[in-house]
Amino acid sequence: xxxxxxxxxxxxxxxxxxxxxxxxxxxxxxxxxxxxxxxxxxxxxxxxxxxxxxxxxxxxxxxxxxxxxxxxxxxxxxxxxxxxxxxxxxxxxxxxxxxxxxxxxxxxxxxxxxxxxxxxxxxxxxxxxxxxxxxxxxxxxxxxxxxxxxxxxxxxxxxxxxxxxxxxxxxxxxxxxxxxxxxxxxxxxxxxxxxxxxxxxxxxxxxxxxxxxxxxxxxxxxxxxxxxxxxxxxxxxxxxxxxxxxxxxxxxxxxxxxxxxxxxxxxxxxxxxxxxxxxxxxxxxxxxxxxxxxxxxxxxxxx
Numbered sequence: 001x002x003x004x005x006x007x008x009x010x011x012x013x014x015x016x017x018x019x020x021x022x023x024x025x026x027x028x029x030x031x032x033x034x035x036x037x038x039x040x041x042x043x044x045x046x047x048x049x050x051x052x053x054x055x056x057x058x059x060x061x062x063x064x065x066x067x068x069x070x071x072x073x074x075x076x077x078x079x080x081x082x083x084x085x086x087x088x089x090x091x092x093x094x095x096x097x098x099x100x101x102x103x104x105x106x107x108x109x110x111x112x113x114x115x116x117x118x119x120x121x122x123x124x125x126x127x128x129x130x131x132x133x134x135x136x137x138x139x140x141x142x143x144x145x146x147x148x149x150x151x152x153x154x155x156x157x158x159x160x161x162x163x164x165x166x167x168x169x170x171x172x173x174x175x176x177x178x179x180x181x182x183x184x185x186x187x188x189x190x191x192x193x194x195x196x197x198x199x200x201x202x203x204x205x206x207x208x209x210x211x212x213x214x215x216x217x218x219x220x221x222x223x224x225x226x227x228x229x230x231x232x233x234x235x236x237x238x239x240x241x242x243x244x245x246x247x248x249x250x251x252x253x254x255x256x257x258x259x260x261x262x263x264x265x266x267x268x269x270x271x272x273x274x275x276x277x278x279x280x281x282x283x284x285x286x287x288x289x290x291x292x293x294x295x296x297x298x299x300x301x302x303x
Contacts, residue, residue, distance in 0.1 A: 068197030155193025202258030206265025216275030
C-alpha cells in the first residue's frame, strides 16, 4: 500500500538531495574563507557563519578561516588616541598602531571567532601569520601619483609555510588565521606586518591548493555596471576579471585581485559572496543557484 500523506519534512529531504552532488564534489577538499564585513560585527551573522564553517567540516570539507578586523581596529585605535588614516585603500600602520592591530586581531577578533566555532566541539585553533612562519612579508609601499608612499608596518607577502595549517587540517581542526605576518628581515626590530586579509586569504588558498576561496563582503557580488545597475555578474573568467579591475571601486579591488591571484595560482574557483545573508556560505557551495560572483580559470570558462 502506497502512503500518499504529504510529510512536512519532505522539503528538507529535497534540499539535502540537491546538496548531494556538491557534497560529493567538495568532499575532502580545502576551502579558504575570508571572514569580514558586517558578518564580523552582527551577532546573528557571526553565529550563522560559525554554524556554516562547522557544517563544512562535518560534511567532509577542510575549512580554513582567514580574518582581518577593520571596524574593531578602528574602534581600538580611537580608544588609544591614534588617528585612523588610509592611503591607497590601506590602513597607515605606525609602530604604535601595529601594537593595537596585533592586540585586536590575535587577542579579540580571533578569540571570539574561535570561541563561536568551539561551541560546536573542540574544532577551531587560532594562529597568526607569525606562528610557524606561516606568513612572511616585506614592507609594502603603494604607488600614489607615480611616487612610492610609506604607510608604515603594512606588509606584502613574500613566503608562505603551510605546514602548521596542514597539520591542523590533518588532525580534523579548523585553523583560524589572523592576517599578521612576520618580517622577512631578521634584523627588523618591529618583527611583524599588518597584511590585507583579502590578500592573505588568496595567497593561503593558492599555497594550500584549495578547491575554493570564498570572500565575504557587504555587497551581493561584483556588479555589472555599478552604480547604473545592481545586476550581479554570476560568473567570469580570470581574463575577464583582469580587464575589469581598473574600473572597480577601491574597496572591491583587493577582494577581486585576491580572487584573480587565487585562480591563477591553481585554486579552482574564487567566490565573492554577500556576508549580510545568513548561511551565505552554504547557499553558495551546496545549492544549484548559488549567490554572489564566481571567478574561474580561463580554460574552465572556455569549456
